[in-house]
Amino acid sequence: MKTITRTFSRTFADRNLGFIAQGHTPCTVSRVGFLLLDNFSLPCFTQALDVLVTANLISPGRVRVHTFSHHHAEVISDLGIPIRPDTPLTDIRLSDLDLLVICGGLRAARTVPNWLLALLNKVARLPIALGGLWNGAWYLGAAGLLDGYRCAIHAEQRTALAERTPRANVSHEPLAYDRNRMTSATPNGAFDMMIRWLGQGTTPVLADAVLDTLDYDRSKHRAFQKPQQPKLGKALRDIIALMEANLEEPLGPEHLARVVGLSIRQVQRLFRDQLNTTPQKYYFQLRITEARRLIQNSSASIFDVSLACGFVSCTHFSRSYSAFFGHPPSKEIRYDV
Structure with a gap:
């Protein structure tokens, strides 16, 4: 029997694209190293690392992460928590980085x-981009590697860096991303920096998937990747809220229309004009998306998941799941077991 392939509408593609099998197309691997200095900012480091770890969770093997220290020794963070680097600081290891x-x-x-x-x-002579977290720009500037670049550094050292490195353009923003130099001054800036790097070092699709997985709604990231979703009117928001609250026993179009005081035709027009889909397709994709989340994050059986998401037939559920995700629900990754 021929396998049917189905695609998500734009609304649900954002939530699911990172989890859909992409075939055997060779993928770009981003190789990132973190050099930890004594008393480094652990919040900045973990914010940056969260992006990369999540990217590998969505698309295994897309990012290779290494941590270094001067003598490959344990480093104490600013919060007093020790971190043990996983990679020796050798020329061979460094030359492998992006x-x-x-x-x-x-x-x-x-x-x-x-x-x-x-x-x-030495690194500046290689085709390797350089970044800095918190006051990482201080060290790049001291090495003469920020001349002609915009850079960001924590406010405590902003004036001092501007005086010490007059050829650098010291920004007041939490993030400066200038060609092959990227520096951030805050934990949020570190997160933003890695999202930008991920979008350019791998694919914008993967960067979007990370944002959606972490529930990180930052329009400034999505603006350079794709048009933003249109703002939804109150009536449509109310209908969607009803759908989300009634997955196990999906409401019929007459019920949805009656609750918001509209006709079925008016509801259809709202979905077409604001989401470029139909109410039936939206409801179905909502249910299949929530089914994936439930499988991944619980120990519920496939049968129970299918019922919880409004599928009266387990066979129909399995076929629909395979059509959207490229594999049956029984092959989905489970994080709760």
């Missing part, structure tokens, strides 16, 4: 050691 991020912090030393200056100048 991006090296210097992780600084409020109490990180202002004096730049000779080994770090030598390392940064």
Whole structure:
């Protein structure tokens, strides 16, 4: 029997595209290294790392992450929590990177050691982008690697960096992304920086999937990737809320229309004009999307999931699931077991 393939509308593509099988097309792998300095900002580091770890959860193997320290020794963060690097700081390891991020912090030393200056100048001669978290720009500037670049640094050192590196354009923004230099001054800036890197280093689709998975609604990211979703009117929002609250026993079109005081034809027009789909298709894609979430995040049986999401036939549910996701629900990844 021929396998039927179905696609999500734009609304649900954002929620599901990262989990849909993409065939055997070779994927771009982004290789990122974090050089941890003593008293580095753990919140900045974890915000950046969260993006990359989530990307690998959605699309395994798309990002390779390495952590380094000077002597491959344990490093104490600004919160007093020790982190043990996983990779020796060798020329071979560094040459394999696409991006090296210097992780600084409020109490990180202002004096730049000779080994770090030598390392940064060596890396700058390679086709590797350089980044900095919190005051990471301080070390890049000391090595002369920010001349002619915009950069971001925590407010504590902003004036000092501008005086010490007059050829750099020190920004007041939490993130500066300028060609092959990217620097952030805050944890949120670190998150934004990695999303930008992910969108360019792999695919914008994967960056969008990370944002959706982390429920991180940042229109400034999506603006350069795709048109934003239209704003929904109150009547349509009310209908969607009804659908979301009634997955196990889906409401009929007459019931939905009656609750919001509209005709079935008017409801159909709302979905067509604002979401470019039909109420039936939207409801169905909502149910199949929630079914995937339930499978991934619970130990419920496939049969119970199908009932919870309004599918009276387990066979129909399995066929529909395979059509959208490229595999049956029994093959879905479960994070709760």
